[in-house]
Amino acid sequence: MGRKRKGRDISGILLLDKPPGRTSNSAMVVCRAIYNAAKAGHTGALDPLATGVLPVCFGEATKFSQYLLDADKAYRSTFVFGQQTNTADADGEVIAEADASDLTEALLNERIADFRGDIEQVPPMYSALKKDGRPLYELARKGIEIERQARPVTIYEYELEHFEPGVQAKAVVRVRCSKGTYIRSLAEDLGQQLGVGAHVATLRRIAAGPFTEQGVVSLDVLQQLRDAEDFAGLDTLLIPVEQALGHLPAIHLGDSAAHFLRQGQAVFHPGAGQSGTTTLFDHQGRFMGIGEILDDFRVKPRRLIANM
Structure with missing residues (x-):
């Protein structure tokens, strides 16, 4: 027990x-x-x-x-151009500097467009991704760098909200992206493409799922x-x-069907016309959990709450 x-x-x-x-x-x-x-x-x-x-x-x-x-996420971030750090953000040590005074708003918008849509992104060494059970940031702090495979991510929105020119130019950007996207990598890759380097000065997550x-x-x-x-x-x-799961279809079960589903059994439901994940509610409208719609109009439980 x-x-x-x-x-x-x-x-x-x-x-x-x-x-x-x-x-x-x-x-x-x-x-x-x-x-x-x-x-x-x-x-x-x-x-x-x-x-x-x-x-x-x-x-x-x-x-x-x-x-x-x-779930998809959205961020607002300040990028600083002309200064690269070992962590790709303001918490790291400066490892390279360049004059970014030639950077313009028009050029920045042009380069940002290259990063919208489906892209490949190499995770930074200073990240929580694990190698042989150890977070990469632990290796990075010891000066160890390992090869990382590029991973596909989707950038749905990437907009320049404010630009401040200078030797160290600054840009405020808004990004809506798929899970696993590193905003630090977006800044670093953009700075590299512009030839001046960049890092994240501020970062705020403004949305997570709904x-x-x-x-x-x-x-x-x-x-x-x-x-x-x-x-x-x-x-x-x-x-x-259930408010976090509003993007999923919902099925409301009768008293008998809800009873057998709680016992772990798949139950027939005439409204279950296509396969996929669904939220489950009993006849009183109480959230039961997550189920899977089968091809034969049955619904089987996948993850149910216990306190009912």
Whole structure:
């Protein structure tokens, strides 16, 4: 029999405004402590320098965190041209400098267009990707660089919002992209193409899947509620997990079908006309979990919540 986790048995998604200077994991740990939650996890790492939308899942919501990990993301970032760092962001050491005063807004827009659509991107050495079980950043800190395979990513939007010319020119860009995209690599590759080098000075995630920065809550606000022991106020900030899955089709099951599906059995549903992943709701409209539509109009459970 497994050991019961300590803490409150709560479920839902918190949209944290991750502060700068923290890893995503450390921010999640603080949230878990503030909520005194039995179980928590985050949904995709942000660089310590980065701020913005970090969905933190509690309880049963952690079962579905992969869907937010796989979701598209959007960012606003400041690129500095004429200065290259070893981490491709402002936290690293400057390793090369160049005069970027000839850079113009027109030229920048022209080169940015080359990076829209389906592209190949080499992950940076200072990343959480693992080689033989070790994060690449651990190797990078020891001065070890290994060959990385380019990976396909999709850049849906890449727009220049503001340009400031100079020896170290600055550009504010907005990017909407597929999972696994490194904004630092976008900056570095753009700077390399322009021949002056570049790095990320600021980075903010403004959307993750269906969630935007309009709904985020800071650690300071959470701590104030915790200091007041206002757990009810904290809990009202949690979003039902099904809101993260609104892009999936939904199936509502009758009482009998819902019962057998909870037992792990595939059930017939006349509305299940095409194969694929679906959200499942019982006859009272309560979220049950994720299912898979089979070719024969049956639905089988894939991942169900336990507290029903």
